Amino acid sequence: MLKPEKFRKEYGKSQLANELPDSPIGSLRDLQYLYGKLYTLATTGGGEYAPYLTPDAAGELVDTDDSLIVVRIDISSDEPQLADDDIGPVQVTRYTEDLIQKVGHCKFSAAAGIDHSITHQSGRNSKPEKLARYAKERLTRWGTDDVVAEAADDHADGWIINRLAELGESESALETIEETITRKLGGESATSLLTVQVKTESNGDYHWPGDLDVFNEAMRQRKLSKLVTKNKADDSSGDATDLVTGLPARTVGTSEDPQNYFLGKQLEKFPGLDIEEAWRSHPISEDAAITVMNAGTFVEACTYRTFGSKVYYLPYVFGRLTPHKVHRLYELLYHATENDDTTPIEDAYKNERGTDLNTRDLRFYISAVMPHQMSRYDVFGETLNGRLHYPKELAFTHNRLVESVSAFNKEPEAEWTAPLPTNEKWGLLSTSDEQLHAVSTGWYFYQTFAERDDDEADADDPRIKALVSVLSGEPIAVDLLLEEYVDRIVDEQTDDDEHEGFPSFLVASQFAQLCALADNGLQLLKPTDPSNDPITHEPTYDRYIMPTLDEIPIADGGHPAATKLESFINETPALSPAHDDDPDSVTSQRRGAFLLGALVGDIGSYQEYSEDRSTTLVDQYPVKSITRSRIKKVTQETVAKTLTYTRQEKKQQGGYPGTKADHIVDRLRETILSPDPEDWEIETDDLRFYYALGVTYGMNDHPWNRDETDADETEEEH
Incomplete structure (x- = not known):
């Protein structure tokens, strides 16, 4: 295959223009035809018989x-x-x-x-x-x-x-x-x-x-004879308008396809197929069919296997196919065939920097194919509108969140921890150069969604839906995310043999992902009902840039834990009273679940480190146990336990001056103890996720000690 420099020299502006289709890419077949044409030119050259040769076979x-x-x-x-x-x-x-x-x-x-x-x-x-x-x-x-x-x-x-x-x-x-x-x-x-x-x-x-x-x-x-007799057809051919060139031609109905689409057994593409009449349903001329078959090398280079499916990321240029744009596209395709370690999205990102290929002209055909058995496939998530912008910006946004916003980073010189933990060994809780790879391959969701056996995966796999949505810029339903998050949390809390303790790093990772997807520039979240709308709004956390000594603020005398909690709630749209302060609203109910989790996490940490208890409130009230019917009882018991520890500390010299965790307890009284949670409207997954987020917050709510070594620092990433 010709290297890009030699291809450009061999096929200059005029020569390449004569080989290119007249119309822009408007379908998968158009794209495959272009790939096949470029591959043929790069391997066997032009000429009537060049598309029929298979130089790579040997x-x-x-x-x-x-x-x-x-x-x-x-x-x-x-x-x-x-x-x-x-x-x-x-x-x-x-x-x-x-x-x-x-x-x-x-x-x-x-x-x-x-x-x-x-x-x-x-x-x-x-x-x-x-x-x-x-x-x-x-x-x-x-x-x-x-x-x-x-x-x-x-x-x-x-x-x-x-x-x-x-x-x-x-x-x-x-x-x-x-x-x-x-x-x-x-x-x-x-x-x-x-x-x-x-x-x-x-x-x-x-x-x-x-x-x-x-x-x-x-x-x-x-070779042409095989295009009309596949799947035991006698002669699936006829005169029709070629769907690729738009010209009248002898068309064939059972030609091969580099993506296994439009096969006799691919019923999704050929509903009610009469094999002899397939050329009427999908008329493609003989020569166009052969050219499409030659797209295989480039198509295979632009794929990635994940979640038991095969995901296609096929780059193309939007609009008129000028020689200049197609030369750049060929370079991208050539490098994809040479590189097995990265996805076409990563290659496109690396190549577009310092080149004159405008990324606004770059699009991706995206689909996922799920094989069921020999020659039977499910095709889903299909779109021609994939853009480099979405996965690239999501990776950048996620890194920015974890690196510099107040939810994951304590204020410079502050005496208290940040609201949520970070960990360099967890991909979603550290700034990583591999974040774009994680997003484009689906690893981004593999880390946060419920675990599944890829050998038994199906077309309804939420991980694949989320991946294809992000690649194509389609928003993901909040309910889908919350259900997957909670299922994963519950699984990790239940599987005592594999996981130890509460999965706080997992929950923090999920929340960072949720915030990144809600970014205003991406808008990759959509509510399934109005009560979930605040979750889709971008948080307003402060962004920290390390100040000089003269810029470090002087403490105002308020308790840092109370100030931190107030700020976190107000800057998190899903919890903020600014979005809805009605005590009967879902936002208030969600805030109540978060506050309960924060108290359970706070007191649970106290029990573990001060009381040396192996079983704490965090273990006593796992995420799967939290329901609307039980949450009030759990709150009463947790507050009672808090008062017990408060009295215990008051007996000791230098004991706690007020109610322990009073900045949480006081707000709980307003959200859970006064109204009746059994009348709440919040969905169970919503309730449980924000309870889990609260537990993570509470476990991380303690004074900052620059000399201490985080006991969980050696915990390996899952």
Whole structure:
């Protein structure tokens, strides 16, 4: 395949313009056609038969020993015969770059079939006798194939093929071929292409198959015959308007597809399919179908397997296909084939910096394909409107949140911890250069959503829905996120063998993700009902930039824990009274759940570190136990336990001067103890997630000690 610099030189502005479609990309087929056209130009060049060749099929054989076996045939006289010159009837040589187009190889993937071209590729490490059989079949099988024979009858030089078939009837010629191959290989196995050279004039040279139109046309007809007989169709073809070029043509209905779409068993794309009439449902011309098939290399390079599915990220340029834009696109596709470690989105981000390809012109076709069984697939999340902006900005926004806003970072020189913890060993609680990779591959949601067995994944997998939504800029339903978050939290609290303690880093990661998705510039969250609307609003946390000594604020004398709680609630739209201070509103109920969690986390931490208790309130009231019917009882018991510890500390010298955690208790009385939670309207997942967020907040609510080592610092990322 041509490198981008050589491609640009080989196909300048005018040459490339002549090869490009006239219309912008408007469908997947248009995109595949463009990919196939670029791949053909980069590998086999232009010309009528170039799209039919498969140069990559035997790419690994290039410049290897014994990789090309050539049967040499002289048909310049009345009787066809094997070559009788210095080289001999069979040449065993190396398959080199300059021979790729000359041998005219066209692979047929069927295990028991022969290749479409007279050139055939053997299996790996075939024994000499098997290679000899393949060589003889160039005359006895390919030369007598029904489609090849029909093509020969219709071609002015069809006699050349007929002479090969005639020679194939000579037992002595076949024995010579076998004996010569066996002798030249010295009994060693080889992986080879097997082909022929033909001498048509007595004083002429021996011609390769690619140099003779009759061989090319027979190859073409044989390959085309498979486009109308797939899935046991007799002849799924007819005259119609080609959906790619818009021109009248003979169209085919059962052609192959690099993404396995529009197959006979792909019922989602072909509802109520009559296999013989498939060309009416999806008319694509013969040549366009072949070009689309050639898109496979680029399509496969622009995919990623995740969550048991195959996700396609196919870049293209928006609007008119100018040579300049397409040169840049080819460069992106070429690098995708060379790089297995990153996604096309990451490659596009790296390549667009410092180049003149405007990212506003760059789009992505995005879809996820879920295989169920052989030849049966589900296609979902399909869009042509994917943009680099969404995953790139989401990665940046997430890093910015964790790195510099007050929810995750304490105020400089403050005496108290930040509201929520961070941890360098947790990808979503640290600033990471790999965040774009996490977003574009789905790892971003794998870390926060409920765990599943990828071998049993299905098209309804929320992780795939979320991934495709982010890549295409479609908002994700808040209810879906909360359900997944809570399921994951409950699983980790329940699985005592694998996880220890409350998953505070997980909850903090989920909340950071939720905040990033709510960013005003992205708007990747949507409420499923008005009560969840505040969750979709961007938080207003202060952004901290480390000040100079002169800029460090002087403490105002207020209790830092109370000030921190007030600020966090007011700056979090889902909790803020500014969004709804009605005691009967869902926002107030959510705030009550958060405050209860904060008190449970605060007192639970006190029990663990001051009382040395192995079972705390955090363990006593796990997330799955919190419901509307139980939350008031849990609150009463937690407040009672708080008062017990308050009295206990007052007996000690320097005991707590007021009610322990009074900045939480006082607000709880207003939100849970006075109204009746059984009449609340908040959904259970909403209630539980913000309770879990509160627990995380409470566990992290303590004085800051610059010399202490976080006891959880060594906890490994999940």
